[in-house]
Amino acid sequence: MNEILESQIFLLTLTVGVYLGAVWLRRRTGWALLHPILVSMAVLIAFVRLTGIEYDHYMRQTQPIDFLLGLSVVALGYVLHDQIHNIRGNVISIVVSILVGSAVGIVSVVLIARWMGAEPAVVASLEPKSVTTAIALSLSEASGGIPALTSVVVIAVGVFGGIVGPWVLRKVGVESRIARGLAMGAAAHAMGTARAMELGAVEGAISGLAIGLMGVATAVLVPLLEKVL
Numbered sequence: 001m002n003e004i005l006e007s008q009i010f011l012l013t014l015t016v017g018v019y020l021g022a023v024w025l026r027r028r029t030g031w032a033l034l035h036p037i038l039v040s041m042a043v044l045i046a047f048v049r050l051t052g053i054e055y056d057h058y059m060r061q062t063q064p065i066d067f068l069l070g071l072s073v074v075a076l077g078y079v080l081h082d083q084i085h086n087i088r089g090n091v092i093s094i095v096v097s098i099l100v101g102s103a104v105g106i107v108s109v110v111l112i113a114r115w116m117g118a119e120p121a122v123v124a125s126l127e128p129k130s131v132t133t134a135i136a137l138s139l140s141e142a143s144g145g146i147p148a149l150t151s152v153v154v155i156a157v158g159v160f161g162g163i164v165g166p167w168v169l170r171k172v173g174v175e176s177r178i179a180r181g182l183a184m185g186a187a188a189h190a191m192g193t194a195r196a197m198e199l200g201a202v203e204g205a206i207s208g209l210a211i212g213l214m215g216v217a218t219a220v221l222v223p224l225l226e227k228v229l
Contacts, residue, residue, distance in 0.1 A: 012062055012065065022035075022040045032167075035162060076205070094178070097186070101183075102214055109127065125145035125146045126145075127222050128140055130186065131215045132154075132189045143223075154189070158189050161188025169184075177202040181199075181204065189211050190211060193207040
């Protein structure tokens with residue numbers, strides 16, 4: 001029985017099936033809190049804990065999903081090319097927005113964490129909270145942070161941004177499709193982009209662009225702001 005549960009075919013099928021089930025549940029209920037990624041994480045964590053399967057083993061067996069995720073990020077390039085006319089006329093505003101957003105995100109989380117008495121390692125772990133996981137882990141490790149904590153924070157920020165982002169943008173009266181895409185990608189990285197794709201092609205493309213620009217801006221600003229702060 002354990003051999004079946006630990007097999008690659010079973011774990012891949014389970015992972016994809018749980019996610020599709022979570023998507024169906026979200027659409028059926030319409031509840032924002034039932035985010036497919038959040039629900040999938042809870043179910044899969046419970047499964048791994050109950051069956052005693054090692055996390056490293058689970059990750060090795062589901063490696064094809066990681067590979068496909070990489071392809072999906074590359075595929076955003078096509079959507080971006082399709083919206084190149086919207087980007088050309090807004091290059092300066094996009095770059096300035098990303099730089100300001102990255103700086104504000106880093107400074108605010110550092111000041112709040114220090115005010116609450118967090119240790120330097122925890123502060124360093126929180127600094128790259130708004131960029132995609134691969135970049136965030138590299139920045140966290142280079143700054144003396146805790147990679148595991150950074151991973152959790154990045155995922156939490158992405159899920160939270162994907163859930164409340166569109167609602168917040170509506171409440172503050174942001175109507176520009178480019179601004180909405182930038183906000184979702186810059187604040188909630190890949191998960192925000194997935195939600196932005198549901199809002200429209202323009203939002204999704206600009207959000208995908210924001211992921212890359214936010215990663216570059218954060219990688220540059222984190223070391224500089226650490227010296228200032």
